[in-house]
Amino acid sequence: MPTNIPVFTISLDFELYWGIFDKVPLTEREQYFANTRKVIPEMLTLFEQQQVQVTWATVGMLFAKDWADWATAIPAQRPSYHNDKLSAYRLKDEYGMNGSLKDFFFAPELVQQINQTPYQEMATHTFAHYYCQEAGQTLEQFRQDLQAAQGIAARQGMKLRSLVFPRNQFNEQYLRVCREEGIKTVRSNPSDWFWKQTVKDTLTNRIFRTGDAYLPLGKRTSFPLSSLKLEDGLPLAIPTSRFLRPIDGKRDILNKLRLNRILSEMTAAAKRKACYHLWWHPHNFGSYPERSMADLKIIIDHYKKLEQQYGMQSLSMRGIYEYITA
Template sequence: MIKDIPVFTISLDFELYWGIFDKVPLADRKQYFANTLRVIPEMLSLFESQQIQVTWATVGMLFAKDWSDWTNAVPALRPSYHDNQLSAYRLKEEFGRDGSLKDFFFAPELVQQIHQTPYQEMATHTFAHYYCQEAGQTVEQFREDLRAAQSIAKRQGAKLESLVFPRNQFNKQYLRVCREEGINAVRSNPSDWFWKQTVEDKLSKRIFRTGDAYLPLGKRTSYPLSSLKIEDALPLSIPASRFLRPVDGKRDILNKLRLNRILSEMTVSAKRKECYHLWWHPHNFGSHPVRSMADLKIIIDHYKKLEQQYGMQSMSMRSIYEYVTGR
């Protein structure tokens, strides 16, 4: 039986335009992603100075230098979604001729900076922002996607041991493949009903997921590490606790509510010797980068107080796996 300790973990879904291409036109988000590219080094500097372990679940396509390099890295077997609009592979035809746009699709220097920054874990968000619950795709296509992600990461000296499913489409049937392809830990969803089957994304679920960020509508978000199940041939599932919602530029009261909710939950977690798992996308800082970074500093400062008062520890997903399994 492992000893329960208070833990603070952060996982980030690093994807740039690959993460929203099927929802938002790129023309509407150019400044948004330009801000994102500038704010990520600020995050890294903060995490390093405060010794914060962070798991960067990175879309594999971001490792490529350009569209030519991307072409050489893609797997032969691609997802056969019934809805082709979900496929990231169609974007080359749409955007590949305009070299001025490549920074919204490729970030090899930034990926390398993350990999070389102390306390940061380079992880995967699949190669092609792969949707594991969408109709048409297969488990073998998923396997080839993971192999492509591992291959392109290996070029930068990175071994991917943790995974976050895009759009939180957690698929238990694919866990064995994850482990066979080198993944030891995956982020799973909270146990509340409004986090089940995110691919359906019904209005009622979205309302409750949003509301729970401000008011206690769901279950307690933290959990003891001893509750994590170690299963043979499967990666360790590490549930998320809270999504750090983007700054609302018009409603300060909502910003305060969401931030106070996170700080309060962190305190409860520390007192109960439980794990608190915070996550967001780096591009969520794109609309209001200065205010977003100010909020992040408040969260990190609060963690440092909990570290002093209750012995809370910062752990990446890989570190949690190693602690729970004794490796």
């Protein structure tokens, strides 16, 4: 049983357009993702300066240099979703002929920068932003997706040990495959009822998930490391505590509420010797990069105060696994 210590964990879902292709046209997000590419090095500089460990769960397709390189890395079996629009592979036909759009799909230089920055863990968000609870796809297709993600990472000398399920479609039936393909830890969802179903979502669930970012509607967000169970043949599941919602350009009061909620939850976790797990997508900073970075600096500064006052430690997902298994 590990000794409980106060821990601050950050995991990021690095996707670019692969993360929202089935929801928003690319023509509406070009500047948004251009901003995202610029703000990621700023995040890395801040994390390095403040010695903050971060898990970057990265879509495997971002490792490719271009569409030709992408074509050499794709698995033999692709997800056979009943809804064809969910497949990332269809984007090659839609955007592959326009070389000017390459930077919305591929980011090998950013992948390398993340990997080479101290305290950062390169992890996987599956190869093709794979939806593990959607109808039609199979366990073997998921396995081949993970193998493709590990394969394209291995080209750059990386071994991926942590995984975040796209759209938070946490699937317990797939955990053993994760472990067999080298994954030692996965991110799981909070235990609140409004996080139980993220596929066939309801309006009520979405309202409560959004509202809980500003007001206490759910359970306590932090958790002791001793509550994490390491089961034979399965990866360690690490729950999230809070999603850092994007800046609301019209409602400053909501921005302050969400930030203050995070800071107070971090303090409570530090006092209780518990783990606080914050997550977001780098592209959530795309609309208001300066204001988003200002908020992130406030969060990191607050962590540093908790580090001094309560001995709070920064650990990546892999860092938590190593601490528990040491």
